[in-house]
Amino acid sequence: MNGSFDAIVVGSGITGGWAAKELTEKGLKVLMIERGRMIEHGSGYTTETLAPWQLPFRGKGDAQLYERDYAIQRKNRAFDEWTQAHFVNDREHPYQTTADEPFQWRRGYHLGGRSLMWGRQTYRWSDLDFEANKRDGHGVDWPIRYADIARWYDYVEEFIGVSGSKEGLAQLPDGQFQPPMALNAVELALKAKIESQYHDRSLIIGRCANLTQAKPGRAPCQYRSICARGCSYGAYFSTQSSTLPAARATGNLTLLTDSLVERVNYDPQTRRATGVRVLDVKSRTYSQYAARVVFMCASTIDSVAILQRSASEEFPNGLANSSGALGRYLMDHANALSAVAVIPGFTDRTYFGNRPTGIVIPRFRNVQHRDGDLLRGYSYQGGAYRAGWPRGTRQAGIGKDLKSDLRKPGAWEFILTTFAECLPRAENRVTLDEQARDPHGLPQTRIEFRHGDNERKLLADAQVEAKAMLSLLGAHVVAESSTPGLGGTSIHEMGGARMGLDPRSSVLNRHNQAHDIPNLFVTDGACMASSACQNPSLTYMALTARAADYAVTQIKAGQV
Amino acid sequence: MNRRRLLTSGAVAAGAVLVPSALWWAVRQEQRGSVETHPTLLDVLCDLVIPATGTPGALEVGVPAFVQLAIDHGLASAHAPDLQLVAADLDRRSGARFMSSTGARQHEVLAAVDAAAYQQRPPNDIAAAWLRIKQLILLGYYTSEVGATQELRYELVPGRFDSDIALGQDDRAWASDWVAVT
Numbered sequence: 001m002n003g004s005f006d007a008i009v010v011g012s013g014i015t016g017g018w019a020a021k022e023l024t025e026k027g028l029k030v031l032m033i034e035r036g037r038m039i040e041h042g043s044g045y046t047t048e049t050l051a052p053w054q055l056p057f058r059g060k061g062d063a064q065l066y067e068r069d070y071a072i073q074r075k076n077r078a079f080d081e082w083t084q085a086h087f088v089n090d091r092e093h094p095y096q097t098t099a100d101e102p103f104q105w106r107r108g109y110h111l112g113g114r115s116l117m118w119g120r121q122t123y124r125w126s127d128l129d130f131e132a133n134k135r136d137g138h139g140v141d142w143p144i145r146y147a148d149i150a151r152w153y154d155y156v157e158e159f160i161g162v163s164g165s166k167e168g169l170a171q172l173p174d175g176q177f178q179p180p181m182a183l184n185a186v187e188l189a190l191k192a193k194i195e196s197q198y199h200d201r202s203l204i205i206g207r208c209a210n211l212t213q214a215k216p217g218r219a220p221c222q223y224r225s226i227c228a229r230g231c232s233y234g235a236y237f238s239t240q241s242s243t244l245p246a247a248r249a250t251g252n253l254t255l256l257t258d259s260l261v262e263r264v265n266y267d268p269q270t271r272r273a274t275g276v277r278v279l280d281v282k283s284r285t286y287s288q289y290a291a292r293v294v295f296m297c298a299s300t301i302d303s304v305a306i307l308q309r310s311a312s313e314e315f316p317n318g319l320a321n322s323s324g325a326l327g328r329y330l331m332d333h334a335n336a337l338s339a340v341a342v343i344p345g346f347t348d349r350t351y352f353g354n355r356p357t358g359i360v361i362p363r364f365r366n367v368q369h370r371d372g373d374l375l376r377g378y379s380y381q382g383g384a385y386r387a388g389w390p391r392g393t394r395q396a397g398i399g400k401d402l403k404s405d406l407r408k409p410g411a412w413e414f415i416l417t418t419f420a421e422c423l424p425r426a427e428n429r430v431t432l433d434e435q436a437r438d439p440h441g442l443p444q445t446r447i448e449f450r451h452g453d454n455e456r457k458l459l460a461d462a463q464v465e466a467k468a469m470l471s472l473l474g475a476h477v478v479a480e481s482s483t484p485g486l487g488g489t490s491i492h493e494m495g496g497a498r499m500g501l502d503p504r505s506s507v508l509n510r511h512n513q514a515h516d517i518p519n520l521f522v523t524d525g526a527c528m529a530s531s532a533c534q535n536p537s538l539t540y541m542a543l544t545a546r547a548a549d550y551a552v553t554q555i556k557a558g559q560v
Numbered sequence: 561m562n563r564r565r566l567l568t569s570g571a572v573a574a575g576a577v578l579v580p581s582a583l584w585w586a587v588r589q590e591q592r593g594s595v596e597t598h599p600t601l602l603d604v605l606c607d608l609v610i611p612a613t614g615t616p617g618a619l620e621v622g623v624p625a626f627v628q629l630a631i632d633h634g635l636a637s638a639h640a641p642d643l644q645l646v647a648a649d650l651d652r653r654s655g656a657r658f659m660s661s662t663g664a665r666q667h668e669v670l671a672a673v674d675a676a677a678y679q680q681r682p683p684n685d686i687a688a689a690w691l692r693i694k695q696l697i698l699l700g701y702y703t704s705e706v707g708a709t710q711e712l713r714y715e716l717v718p719g720r721f722d723s724d725i726a727l728g729q730d731d732r733a734w735a736s737d738w739v740a741v742t
Binding site: 049051052053056057058059060062063064065067181182183184185188222223224225226347348349350351352353354355383385386387388389390392393395396397398399400402403404406407408409410 | 633634635637704719733738742
């Protein structure tokens with residue numbers, strides 16, 4: 001045994017950081033284990049201030065290298081020459097998927113995980129979402145309702161800092177917001193048109209975890225919008241900027257990096273998790289760590305894979321998997337670039353600075369009444385901007401005239417992308433492929449995922465409605481789609497260890513506690529029983545804080 | 561008059577129209593203090609797409625070397641045969657060696673290649689090859705320090721967001737508006 005703690009937190013991303021913060025602040029001695037390298041706040045953001053001309057490939061990166069080593073990650077919008085070190089090397093981190101619809105697993109293995117590169121969009125769920133499975137029978141009923149999580153949303157928002165506007169929308173509850181960022185001229189114009197044309201639709205500023213007011217140790221947003229490089233101002237929520245300093249300040253945190261949790265150890269006598277077996281990926285040596293309670297926060301797919309690797313005689317199909325649900329009901333929002341349009345006029349208006357959020361048109365389908373045979377809903381994100389120099393590649397012209405044209409901002413363009421709710425389906429799943437091994441000798445993760453008819457119907461509807469709304473500004477649509485991006489491309493993968501009331505059909509109870517093992521908690525995206533259409537990270541954080549509170553209460557009561 | 565002013569003055573621009581490109585080239589290299597006298601096709605293409613005006617053009621800021629690096633590493637899906645395809649098309653349209661033509665003729669021929677590339681739906685091989693090279697020339701120029709800070713404007717730390725302001729007649733675009741330039 002290499003060490004004994006009150007709690008072990010597996011993973012250091014958005015939920016791992018929260019688990020570490022909450023558990024250490026409540027007095028527990030916590031070991032947080034990160035499989036990737038250390039990235040210190042500030043000093044670790046090595047490309048943050050570099051200009052394009054200071055990079056060999058001007059920010060675009062070495063396409064040859066990307067083809068070889070980042071074939072999956074390179075397709076991510078946030079992936080570029082500045083941020084490439086925040087994404088895994090795909091060649092070194094292989095996984096299996098299906099040939100016809102290959103799942104796109106976007107990952108960052110380093111301290112802070114994807115909290116460093118996340119999109120920072122921060123939305124509450126409502127009872128429209130928590131009651132959805134029960135209402136239409138897809139998936140198992142959530143064991144919680146909005147009332148169970150509302151105060152944890154408050155708590156998390158207050159700490160991370162969320163800028164946003166209060167709108168009084170039932171389907172997108174207001175929260176503890178800092179002042180909102182502003183809409184630009186074209187966004188304001190479309191907002192006015194939409195809200196006068198449709199009684200049940202609105203256009204609002206994206207709620208985001210970028211500060212508009214300082215917090216202790218964190219400066220407000222500088223409107224660079226280069227967040228994924230890392231922000232030494234600490235202006236957006238990440239493990240590094242927020243939860244890690246809080247956890248460290250308690251003196252109760254031990255942090256391991258370059259340490260891969262191979263399995264969670266289980267004692268069939270006591271029916272409890274006893275700790276973890278850890279591979280030091282640099283020295284290639286194994287260690288054992290013990291704890292009273294284990295929090296799985298390794299990200300949706302990796303938390304599931306670790307539990308599957310922790311199979312034993314007692315749990316031959318994966319730890320805490322008496323239900324058979326472990327690995328199943330994987331979801332990811334169906335996304336499409338519903339419409340891109342050129343907006344006429346407004347040529348004398350512009351903006352200064354780079355706002356790190358866009359607009360949202362909240363869900364309107366199946367909110368106030370049933371909408372035909374569509375189940376659930378979708379919402380749009382996007383925004384308006386003035387086209388920059390790359391438009392020169394899309395228009396004929398060379399020489400002085402071209403140069404003179406590109407010297408000025410181009411026409412206004414409006415983008416509307418859609419996230420549509422993904423229904424939970426048993427066949428969308430994560431398994432281990434014993435035949436294919438990763439460089440550590442561990443079985444590779446196999447991900448099977450396909451979108452279904454309802455997701456396609458939602459995106460088809462979203463395409464039609466996007467064009468209809470943009471036409472209110474006389475827009476000229478230049479691109480449109482309703483074809484869902486491959487699974488994983490929303491980077492909202494969730495499910496695989498779903499919460500539920502019934503131990504026979506779900507892995508976790510209403511406290512994110514394994515039905516089978518009282519001292520094992522899963523609080524990352526794996527716990528989700530449905531997907532809603534909102535960006536999910538805030539809900540993961542609230543569930544993590546809530547579960548940590550429960551776990552400590554149980555420990556103190558001698559129940560765990 | 562310093563070299564920069566001379567280079568961007570009307571006299572040289574007029575000369576470019578009148579004399580064979582190789583000769584004009586030698587004049588310009590002389591003005592730049594360079595010993596290089598034989599322009600490459602990439603040199604000429606860069607100069608034609610983004611010429612020197614009130615600010616330096618793509619040639620002066622070293623875009624040819626960047627485009628070559630970009631082709632070697634497959635940026636914008638470009639690859640080595642792209643240049644050969646475009647070169648052959650330019651020669652064919654010139655009715656002679658493109659590189660021996662006058663600057664005015666080169667401009668005329670390249671403008672025709674460029675216009676044709678946008679007519680093709682989807683673009684044929686030659687059109688696609690030219691569009692990739694054009695894309696790399698623009699990338700190389702507007703991400704250069706001169707292109708980003710002299711021709712356009714660049715501000716790493718805006719520090720604020722002005723959501724709705726008037727755009728003045730002479731206001732340049734922002735090379736650091738990451739949404740607009742990505």
